[in-house]
Structure formats: structure tokens, C-alpha cells
Amino acid sequence: MLTSRANVSVEATESARESPDGNHVELVREQSVRVIAGADADADTTDRGDEVVILEPSMIQIHQLARRVAASDISVLLLGETGSGKEILAETIHRHSARRDKPMLRLNCAAISESLLESELFGHEKGSFSGAAQAKSGLLEMVNGGTVFLDEVGEMPLSLQAKLLRVIEDRKVTRVGGLKPRDINVRFVTATNRNLAAEVARGAFRADLYYRFNGISLELPPLRERLSEIEPLVLMFLNRTAKQIGRKPPTLSPEVRAMLRRHPWPGNIRELRNLAERALVVCGDGEMITVEHLPVGEMARAACAFARASDPLLSMSASTIPPPLGDAGPGRSERQRITDALQQCAGNQSSAAKMLGISRTTLVSRLIEYNLPRPRARRRKD
Ligand SMILES: Nc1ncnc2c1ncn2[C@@H]1O[C@H](COP(=O)(O)OP(=O)(O)OP(=O)(O)O)[C@@H](O)[C@H]1O
Secondary structure: OOOHHHHHOEEEEEEEEEEOOOEEEEEEEEEOOOOOOOOOEEEEOOOOOOOOOOOOHHHHHHHHHHHHOOOOOOOOEEOOOOOOHHHHHHHHHHHHOOOOOOOOEEEEEOOOHHHHHHHHHEEEEEOOOOOOOOEOHHHHHHOOOOOOEEEEOOOOOOHHHHHHHHHHHEEOOOOOOEOOOOEEOEEEEEEEEEOHHHHHHHOOOOHHHHHHHOEEEEEEEOOHHHHHHHHHHHHHHHHHHHOOOOOOOOEEEEHHHHHHHHHHHHHEHHHHHHHHHHHHHHHOOOOOEEEHOOHHHHHHHHHHHHHHHHHHHHHHOOOOOOOOOOOOOHHHHHHHHHHHHHHHHHOOHHHHHHOOOOHHHHHHHHHHHHOOOOOOOOOOOO
């Protein structure tokens, strides 16, 4: 059974509070951090024993497929944005494969130089290059019988791609500076956040190696398309960090919950984890996490850069709203002017943009930048 709603419970409590204007009492729903149950034998955890949250139907499907695929020896290519959980999926594949009792080794192809990458993969003989004081077996030899996880494989230099292809086809590896080919038996799981097919098309990645790696590809959706997982993930990270530093688990304010759902999470779960850990250390013990505990400016900038990168129209619209005469602070007044204009135009974005003297796309980018809710499109009456 995959990690499911059953063991990712979010406890909700309701409490009565005076409204901000003091005129009435309102019910406030707070979600408190769940107590993470001990991992059951079949639950998904990372190799470090951290709990993995998988709630979104698309994610459940991918992890189920990964487990099915794990049983065969087919090579698997994992696609998805940075921080979306490719390494965790690679671990799942290894753990559910017949190679589970052998090692799984990871190599980040973007993190080291070409020559080091080659000697890490293939090993080297003594004296084969300056600094090679000892002979060293490479990853492919060391992991024999197990799984090699090549992360960011799209960054692998073409010359090394050719050598690796040879190794895969011959199932033999020769150390750098050596002559003796050694038998190897490894399964490749590779990952990239690039469009590898496009890299092949532009000649930056070898087509033959791409087909070797891409026995089957699994694509992880970005976190912004996994809305049901955002809050449980935040709560899980908060709970974990609170435990580590001996704090009471905090709760989330309704504004924070809304903000977390609106943010596009360009850094995906890694970004969310950092944000949760930071929020916990800046808020008081057992306090509710409010917007003040979040790096709002940083989030807005990241959201804006993301919107620009994913919408060429936005990147072309360089116009800014001209500041009105006598403005106190440009950031605050611009945000306020947008809110006012939208209110006056009953949420009609085109009219509000006209009123502000900017294009509709600029208005949308400002809404994202200032973390303002986008008004829903109205239906025309026939
Ligand atoms: N479903 C999940 N539940 C809990 N934690 C997760 C989940 N997915 C990812 N994480 C955590 O988020 C962080 C990033 O995940 P991971 O390293 O697997 O992403 P990635 O896609 O391989 O990133 P990159 O492309 O940058 O290498 C890790 O700390 C990981 O433990």
C-alpha cells in the first residue's frame, strides 16, 4: 500500500474568535501537525527514514507504476522539475527491485568535472593521471548487481556519453588508464529536469544513449499541480523540525494556508521544505505560523520570475505602473492601487488594467508578484 490519506492525517480544530472589527465572533479552523505514525513495512520512506507524502492521484499512479517497473530490469528515465522528488522515486525503484540487497549509488553528473565524472564512473589505474596515486574501482564496478542513479544526466558531456554507451552495450568497464575489461551488471535509473528529447534534437545528447536510458520514462508533476500534498508536506516538515529542536508543533494561519496554495513553487518540495524549516525557527514555540513568518518578498520575486519564464508575453511586457503623485512607498502603494482598481471594476481584470494604464498581462504578473488572489472569470449572461 502506498502512503495514503490514512497515515497522512491532518487534524483540524475549530475555535471561536472575535472578528478583527470586534463586531462578531467567527469560527477559525486551524490545522495542527499530525503525529507521524511509525513507518509501516510497506510505506514509502526515504533511505534516511524520512516520511514521503504521496496523496495526489497522479503521484499515487506514478509510484505504483514505479513499483511495477521496479520488478523488471528495464532502465528508467525520471523527468520532472528540480526538487519534485526524482531521487525519492529512484530509491523506491531500487527498494522494490530484485537488486534491493545490493547497493544503489548516486552520481550527480552536473556536480563534478568531466574527468572526475569519468574516473568516478569507470575507476582508474594507479598513475593514470596526476593525483591518481592509487588504483580505484569506479562506481559501476562497486555497485555490481545493484542500481546506479545518474542524476542530472542531461549535463553529461558528449565524449563521456559515448564511453558510457560502449560500457552499457558491452556490459564491461575498463578503468581509466587500464586495459583489462571487467564484467558489470547494473541497472541504470537516470533523472533530468531538462527536456532530454529536445537535447537529442539539438545534438547535445546522443540519441542512442537516450534510447538506452529511456526504457520507460516517468514524469513527476510539479508541486503546484499537487495541491492536496502542499499542506500535509508543510505540516510534516514543520513537525519533523519541531521534534528535532524540541519545539511544540505549530499551527498554520488561514492566510498562510491560502498563500501556500497560491505559490507556484518553482523549487518544488525542496523550496517548501526550506520555507517550513525557516518559518519554524523564526516563530515562537507553539505559536501559529502567520504571513510574517514567511519570506514574502522572496516568494513574490520567485513567483514573478517563474511567471515571466513560463509566459513569454509577460517577459515582453516591461511596463510598470507609473507611481501616482505623492506616493509614500512604491511597493505598498502599487499593491493598494491594484487592489482598489480591481475592487472598483468588480474584479474585471481588463477594466482594472485599463484603469491603471497597464496591459492585462502586466496586471496578472503584478497579482502574482504581490501574492494577490486572481479574481475568478465571470460567466457572461446570454
Ligand atoms: N513526496 C515527498 N514527500 C516528502 N519529501 C519529499 C517528497 N518528494 C521530495 N521530497 C524531499 O524534497 C527534497 C527534494 O527531493 P529530490 O531530491 O528527490 O528531488 P529531485 O527531483 O531529485 O531534485 P533535483 O532535480 O534537484 O535533483 C528532498 O529533501 C526530498 O526528501
